[in-house]
Amino acid sequence: MHAPIREKRLTMRALGHWRDAQGERPFPCLTDIDPARLGDDWDYCLLLRLATPLERSRFLHVGRRLCVPTGSPFEGRCLKDCPQQTVLAQATSYVSAVINRRVPVSLGGTTLNAGVPVLYRSILTPLSDDGTTIDAIFGAANYRIAPASDEGVPP
Amino acid sequence: MTRDQLGRAVTFELRKYVGGRWLLDSVFDDKAYAIEEAKSLKERFKSVPAVWVVAVTEEHGEFREATVFRQSIVDDEPALSKTVQLRSDTQATAARNPANSMADTGAPKRRRRSAWFYYAQIALGMIVVLAVGILGFAALALLR
Numbered sequence: 001m002h003a004p005i006r007e008k009r010l011t012m013r014a015l016g017h018w019r020d021a022q023g024e025r026p027f028p029c030l031t032d033i034d035p036a037r038l039g040d041d042w043d044y045c046l047l048l049r050l051a052t053p054l055e056r057s058r059f060l061h062v063g064r065r066l067c068v069p070t071g072s073p074f075e076g077r078c079l080k081d082c083p084q085q086t087v088l089a090q091a092t093s094y095v096s097a098v099i100n101r102r103v104p105v106s107l108g109g110t111t112l113n114a115g116v117p118v119l120y121r122s123i124l125t126p127l128s129d130d131g132t133t134i135d136a137i138f139g140a141a142n143y144r145i146a147p148a149s150d151e152g153v154p155p
Numbered sequence: 156m157t158r159d160q161l162g163r164a165v166t167f168e169l170r171k172y173v174g175g176r177w178l179l180d181s182v183f184d185d186k187a188y189a190i191e192e193a194k195s196l197k198e199r200f201k202s203v204p205a206v207w208v209v210a211v212t213e214e215h216g217e218f219r220e221a222t223v224f225r226q227s228i229v230d231d232e233p234a235l236s237k238t239v240q241l242r243s244d245t246q247a248t249a250a251r252n253p254a255n256s257m258a259d260t261g262a263p264k265r266r267r268r269s270a271w272f273y274y275a276q277i278a279l280g281m282i283v284v285l286a287v288g289i290l291g292f293a294a295l296a297l298l299r
Contacts, residue, residue, distance in 0.1 A: 101179065
């Protein structure tokens with residue numbers, strides 16, 4: 001018996017986890033996101049509880065790989081407190097697109113992370129407790145340092 | 156954000172066919188990711204018979220769409236694919252030579268004969284049901 005092939009890309013694994021949690025419902029809810037099942041990927045994930053206005057939305061979880069400076073806790077902080085020119089800021093820059101379109105959105109590109117140019121790839125997925133109102137966001141992002149000669153292909 | 160050769164913003168929308176209509180499933184800025192996710196989605200969920208990836212280009216507030224990938228269960232079934240191919244071949248032949256449209260392959264003739272037989276069976280079945288009904292009514296009338 002063969003073990004299932006593990007998806008190589010973090011964002012696609014995160015999307016797979018969201019789809020598994022979703023089942024036949026329109027959206028999974030916040031409690032369906034299982035850190036244990038995500039394993040090491042949890043360090044690259046984020047959970048955001050949405051609020052009005054949007055910039056007052058609060059992080060419930062920020063993986064230590066997404067924190068700048070590395071490892072400093074960011075839970076409980078608002079979206080507006082997100083340090084600029086970081087992968088976390090880029091990965092959460094299109095939350096409104098996810099809310100409006102009501103589907104997972106994945107974006108990548110180049111940015112600075114703590115002053116270092118990086119190539120990143122991110123995904124944000126909608127969560128809902130009542131199956132209608134999107135009240136939280138589950139996301140994931142990873143990055144690698146962009147070599148000078150790199151043509152801009154995200155991880 | 157991905158841009159095309161003219162510098163226009165492009166996104167790739169993955170759509171799925173569910174419950175008789177196309178629904179937006181997810182949005183990517185990378186074509187390869189969108190196509191791979193489309194394939195994965197169709198493989199993982201039997202309830203999704205078809206997937207479609209559309210490149211959406213925005214220019215001056217207008218959106219243009221172009222199909223970059225499309226796959227349905229028909230593509231996975233060799234027999235169905237063959238039938239579709241045969242049908243399109245026949246249509247192409249007919250378009251080229253309308254007077255001789257049925258001469259190139261035996262398949263359309265067989266299909267016509269089987270269709271005739273199918274409709275004859277249905278008609279016969281309806282006649283039998285009608286006859287049984289009439290006889291039933293007649294029997295009830297006699298009993299009263």
